[in-house]
Amino acid sequence: MNTETDSDKGRDPGDARPSEDYAGFDALPAVEKAGLEQSADAPRFDGDVSALPDRACWALQNLLTRRYVSGDRQPQLWAWVLEYQDALRVRLSELDLRLRIVDEVEVAYVEQAGYDSRWGRKILKRETIHTYDAILALHLAKHARASRDEHVIITREEIHELFAGVTNTIDRDLALFDKRIGRAIDKLEEIEFLRKHRDDPDTFTVSPVISAVMTASVITDLQRQFEQFVGSGDVPPDPAGRESAAGRDEDHDGIDDEGDDW
Template sequence: MTEVEDAEDVTGPQWAAPEEVDDFDGPGPLFEGDQGQLAGEVRRTLVSLLKKRYISADRNPVDWRVLTQNRRLLESRLNELFIKLVVDADRGVAYKRHAHPDQGTQPFPTVLHDQSYSREETILLVHLRMLLRGAQLEDPAVFVDRSELMEEIANYRPAEATNQVRDEKAARAAIDSLVRLDLLIDSGDAERFRVAPIVEVLMSLERLTELVAWLKTLQPGDGDVAEGQ
């Protein structure tokens, strides 16, 4: 019913952290039959961009360095897959978007697929976006407690809802889902998270306004909220 601007990454096992992979930046092909032209570290960052929802300067410093040094080259490789690279240098994040043709109605094929957020996840995303909007310029880091997130979801529980155990289970699952998506970042305390700056980038003020209006009309039994381009 309502969309959040983002696209889910291709599925699969997570790419190893750059500090943990073997050094494969030596001269020559990297495997039998290798026709690739990119250096090993650039290939690795290209894979990170494809597999991860986003990369950030603080959490992925090696990938961020390679990206800033080889941005046009990486953009070229992604463009060949009909993918646009979006880099927000101020917030230190980079993510991808499915490209749309300038003319015509026939969409490009895509290796990305849309993510559907549940009702509870959407409530949390709106709350996180509002928290980021109110962050201080001198200290942009925003933290939130699990109890606050649970309470925010409970605020939208219909008065006639009687299965509190089920509702709390759905709320906990929504929090865990946003942690897996790196939209809530582990702070070292299982009950406290840092809000990922990417939330502000992915959700425009216009989209935020639309979602706030939608939340005001929530009725019991509403389904998932589609996320797409």
């Protein structure tokens, strides 16, 4: 049955007009995308007077509460740190803190700026390092720098072998020696220098953050102290510790580490 009307005659078939039933759709307001994040200009809470966008605030909060922000582990936070780094440096400087960004390993962290003032207060807590923690960190940092692999794998047995030069001159009690190494492994897991494999608790990945925090000057300083430590056969005095936003105040025996913070 032909239902063509006079008005339809001569019309190009490809020039079909929408039905009048849908003609009003163009006049409808645009629909917001589902799940959009809160506007950067919207207050996050009652009384919010922040001058920074939400994402910059969240990046700042994480820099102050984490030991570091990693592009590998926290890609979204890492992106925000890079995007707002200039504003973050200003905010951190107000607290006598420096922002360190190591692009090569995609790691960002803060460190305490040191200067003399009766009014200044240290925001970061002191991260105290055992003697064996420092020795293990030193060897792992050198191992990571020498390796060309992105992820360095090391076993518990290989970690014990790193201390072979120590046991001959210092630790005669092998049980106590093994216990100290075990505590060092636990400490480096805690500060996220080592990551234990889920399927094998005796295998670890050396975190790339160790290359960012253990700078060449820190390695040189610790190497010198390690050689003095091994040569003397004595346990050195208590350390002053390292600064960390998420650190804890503890008293341990350790290498004197008044060098760079890590």
